[in-house]
Amino acid sequence: MAVILDGRVYADMALDAVAEKVAALKKRGITPGLAVILVGDDPASQTYVRSKGKACDRVGIYSRTMIMAGDTTQAELEKQIAQLNRDEKIHGILLQLPLPPHLDEQHALSCISPEKDVDGFHALNAGRLMLSLEGVQPCTPKGILFMLKQAGVPIEGAHAVVVGRSNIVGKPAAMLLLRENATVTLCHSKTPDLKAQTLQADILVAAVGKPRLITADMVKPGAAVIDVGINRVNGRLVGDVDFENVSGVAGYISPVPGGVGLMTVAMLMDNVVSLAETSLA
Numbered sequence: 114m115a116v117i118l119d120g121r122v123y124a125d126m127a128l129d130a131v132a133e134k135v136a137a138l139k140k141r142g143i144t145p146g147l148a149v150i151l152v153g154d155d156p157a158s159q160t161y162v163r164s165k166g167k168a169c170d171r172v173g174i175y176s177r178t179m180i181m182a183g184d185t186t187q188a189e190l191e192k193q194i195a196q197l198n199r200d201e202k203i204h205g206i207l208l209q210l211p212l213p214p215h216l217d218e219q220h221a222l223s224c225i226s227p228e229k230d231v232d233g234f235h236a237l238n239a240g241r242l243m244l245s246l247e248g249v250q251p252c253t254p255k256g257i258l259f260m261l262k263q264a265g266v267p268i269e270g271a272h273a274v275v276v277g278r279s280n281i282v283g284k285p286a287a288m289l290l291l292r293e294n295a296t297v298t299l300c301h302s303k304t305p306d307l308k309a310q311t312l313q314a315d316i317l318v319a320a321v322g323k324p325r326l327i328t329a330d331m332v333k334p335g336a337a338v339i340d341v342g343i344n345r346v347n348g349r350l351v352g353d354v355d356f357e358n359v360s361g362v363a364g365y366i367s368p369v370p371g372g373v374g375l376m377t378v379a380m381l382m383d384n385v386v387s388l389a390e391t392s393l394a
């Protein structure tokens with residue numbers, strides 16, 4: 114049976130460290146601040162925003178949620194971002210995605226000051242990641258690396274296969290693994306024989322959004338399997354990995370819920386603190 118990578122344990126560890134950093138900053142007169150912009154009334158987004166607010170309360174970060182109507186225009190959204198860029202109480206700005214379809218996500222993200230880009234989605238920070246320079250790292254991939262390292266999974270020299278190439282999870286996860294000297298294969302919907310690729314993986318990251326896409330016959334015995342997917346099936350949350358069967362083959366596996374999702378929020382808190390620290394430099 115695989116070792117379960119329990120997100121609660123690793124997220125607690127990360128949040129305790131963040132709380133200490135917040136306390137140190139407060140002693141220097143700085144309270145790290147996060148602003149979350151939520152456009153529309155998507156229930157899943159509302160849940161995510163609430164969990165981020167709770168995490169801020171836990172570690173002592175000041176948080177503000179800006180709720181904007183579903184018919185907000187691009188100009189109104191970008192004006193709100195510009196205001197937050199100038200707000201000295203705010204060190205990190207998070208635009209909750211997805212936006213309603215009439216809004217241009219990439220353009221809105223490009224309006225967030227790179228110094229307050231807490232998700233690391235601005236082209237400048239994405240470029241810094243690509244060039245292996247210091248900068249804000251996207252929260253979910255950063256959380257995956259945190260989990261793997263804390264669990265003692267060897268990354269250097271491992272073959273990591275990432276399924277999914279989105280800008281927010283797949284691509285940055287591949288870059289971070291590469292930076293840690295894994296040999297990385299990045300798969301997507303046009304990959305002809307997915308199983309042939311996943312069977313090579315010492316570390317398998319599934320970030321697709323398809324319930325139980327990764328089955329036990331696609332996993333190399335002993336592999337570390339990280340399930341990023343969040344899918345709702347008959348009112349229940351499931352990942353992209355067939356947890357019941359894959360846990361009999363894998364060496365490590367992260368569950369859904371209770372895995373990567375908790376790490377994402379913990380790394381968000383860490384990024385707010387890093388941005389607040391950088392603002393002092």
Ligand code: NDP
Nearest residue numbers: 277278279282301302303320321322341342343373374377
């Ligand atoms: P996207 O929809 O942006 O990307 C999905 C990726 O999966 C695409 O690259 C797509 O390929 C690829 N894909 C689709 N079908 C297949 C297939 N059959 N075989 C191989 N690859 C396939 O999703 P996100 O990256 O934003 O999110 C992925 C999942 O992770 C979702 O379930 C999301 O809810 C979840 N998520 C979880 C987070 C957490 O904190 N736990 C945070 C963010 C996301 P192509 O590019 O060719 O279309």
